[in-house]
Amino acid sequence: MRPLLSLSIACCLPLLISTGAFAEERSITLGELPLLFADDGGIATKSGVTRTIHPAKQSSSPVLQADKPWEGDRVYIHGSVYPDDATGGYRMWYLTRQEAIPDIKNIAVPGFRRNRYDVTLYATSRDGLTWEKPSLGLHAFAGSKENNIVFDLHSPSVLLDQHETDPAKRWKMLGYFGGDYYAAVSPDGLKWKSHPDKKPIFPEGDNISLAQDPITGEYLAYHRLHATLRGTSRRTVWLSRSKDFATWSKAELTFAPDEIDDAWVTEPKQRTEVNNMSVLTHAAGYLGFPTIFRVTAPDRKNLSPEGKPIPFPKGQSPTDGYIDVQLITSADGLHWQRTEPRIAIIARGKPGTFDAGTILGVSSTAVHVGDETWMYYTGLTTSHGGALPEKRNSIGRAVWRRHGFASLDAGEQTGTVQTIPLRHASPHLIINASTSNDGLVRIAVLEKHGAPIPGLSLDESNELRADATQWKASWKSGTAIPTDRPVRILVELKNARLYSLYAQAATEP
Structure with missing residues (x-):
């Protein structure tokens, strides 16, 4: 596992006004969507703690790679992974680009869009490591439907829409083709239909x-467009929104590299770009996973031995450089702030490994399994513009402790973290924390304006003195957390790390 890096946090923001009463604050609902601590979005006050950003532990070999005739020489996970409630396993939507397959014009899927022959594929797994490519019988390739092909978009990002009331549209997909972005819907994630019709939802990009906003159900499309920054055109991330998955707002620039990102540059036209960005929600906001692209050799020309320009081989990019993944945060999904230091939360692997050169993209979902959180990513053996056939694209798995992207840590001196007002969906508060040496975690519940609640004080709290990703808070008094009004959670830490809070459904054990 790569080492963890820590960052000291500045003094907590003051919450008390001069009279001693709490200033008015927003309140949020705490349910099964956890409150995470990569930023202070859910925190009212804190003291004696530091924030640590935790890089993933990455698979040493690919979990899925191209081995079927219709996959050519590459697979990508711009797509999504979901638990499969029916089997207890997992479902993956991923991508191949078939343009380099010999005779592709004659054997491509009939009726599919044919710019670069992008094809959306489907896989299943029992354990998240070994993936099967089922024969679905949906679309023909080279005259046979014995394949796992489901649709025809690049970077197919799939959403299981919990707000949708129409069963035929329960699954949603956005993707790219030939200069424009398109949408599709499905009842089961396998049989897809363009939506609306086959018209693009907005132009340009890749x-x-x-x-999706977990409260309003609004759809959020994070897509790539170029913007001119500091005199240079570069890849950046833009946001379009929709309430109905058919009409989309005008794109707004949401995340771009800043001057610090360009500090490494030593030659003209070198620059930092953002290749793409996946976004996860939590109780107080959003986590972004931008792929930071350090362009070392932009706009190269492929020359013959005589020095004449010739096209690059299909599948090789003229823009070269290295990409890894960082972590950023947002309260509203539009305005983002960096976590510091700007470390790679999914890093390039060691020389000779499947992900040594570039982390090209990250799945648009995370899967929480027991004590772990998983995300899947595309690893390249070479840099972005590496030579073929040395460059191979395959899919790896990144693993964190459950909800473990960041933690708030206290040492020998006791630290405290107090949340903003939380309306609990159930009285069962689940704590994800770890202790070491003589460490402990204690919990108190306060009224919205800071008054103690009898029976729910720190002194009456049962203590956590272990490592637990799903510890249920309780008090010696037996008093339950109120669910009829917003309350604050006060966490006391000593030699401990706090990762997340959430309210477990009352029906769970």
Whole structure:
């Protein structure tokens, strides 16, 4: 596992006004969507703690790679992974680009869009590591439907829409084709239909990732467009919104590299770009996973031995450089702030590994399994513009402790973290924390304006003195957390790390 890096946090923001009463604050609902601590979005006050950003532990070999005739020489996970409630396993939507397959014009899927022959594929797994490519019988390739082909978009980002009332549209997809972005819907994630019709939802771009506001159900499309920054055109991330998945707002620039990102540049036309960005939600906001592209050799020319320009081989990019993944945060999904230091939360692998050169993209979803959180990513053996056939694209798995992208840590001196007002969906508060040496975690519940609640004080709290991703808070008094009004959670830490809070459904054990 790569080492963890820590960052000292500045003094907590003051919450008390001069009279001693709490200033008015927003309140949020705490349910099964956890409150995470990569930023202070859910925090009212804190003291004696530091924030640590935790890089993933990455698979040493690919979990899925191209081995079927219709996959050519590459697979990508711009797509999504979901648990499969029916089987207890997992479902993956991923991508191949078939343009380099010999005779592709004659054997491509009939009726599919044919610019670069992008094809959306489907896989299943029992354990998240070994993936099967089922024969679906949906679309013909080279005259046979014995394949796992489901649709025809690049960067297919799939959403299981919990707000949708029409069963035929329960699954949503956004993707790219030939200069424009398109949408599709499905009742089961396998049989897809363009939506609306086959018209583009908005123009221009390349990569796209779909997210959804968990409260309003609004759809959020994070897509790539170029913008001129500091005199240079570069890849950046833009946001379009929709309430109905058919009409989309005008794109707004949402995340771009800043001057610090360009500090490494030593030659003209070198620059930092953002290749794409996946976004996850939590109780107080959003986490972004931008792929940071350090363009070392832009706009290269492929020359013959005589020095004449010739086209690059299909599948090789004229723009070269290295990409890894960082972590950013947002309260509203539009305005983002960096986590510091700007470390790679999904890093390039060691020389000779499947992900040594570039982390090209990250799945648009995370899967929480027991004590772990998984995300899937595209690893390249070479840099972005590496030579073929040395360059191979395959899919790896990144693993964190459950909800473990960041933590708030206290040492020998006791630290405290107090949340903003939370309306609990259930009285079962689940704590994700770890302790070491003589460490402990204690919990108190306060009224919205800070008054103690009898029976729910720190002194009456049962203590956590272990490592637990799903510890249920309780008090010696037996008092339950109120669910009829917003309350604050006060966490006391000593030699401990706090990762997340959430309210477990009352029906769970």
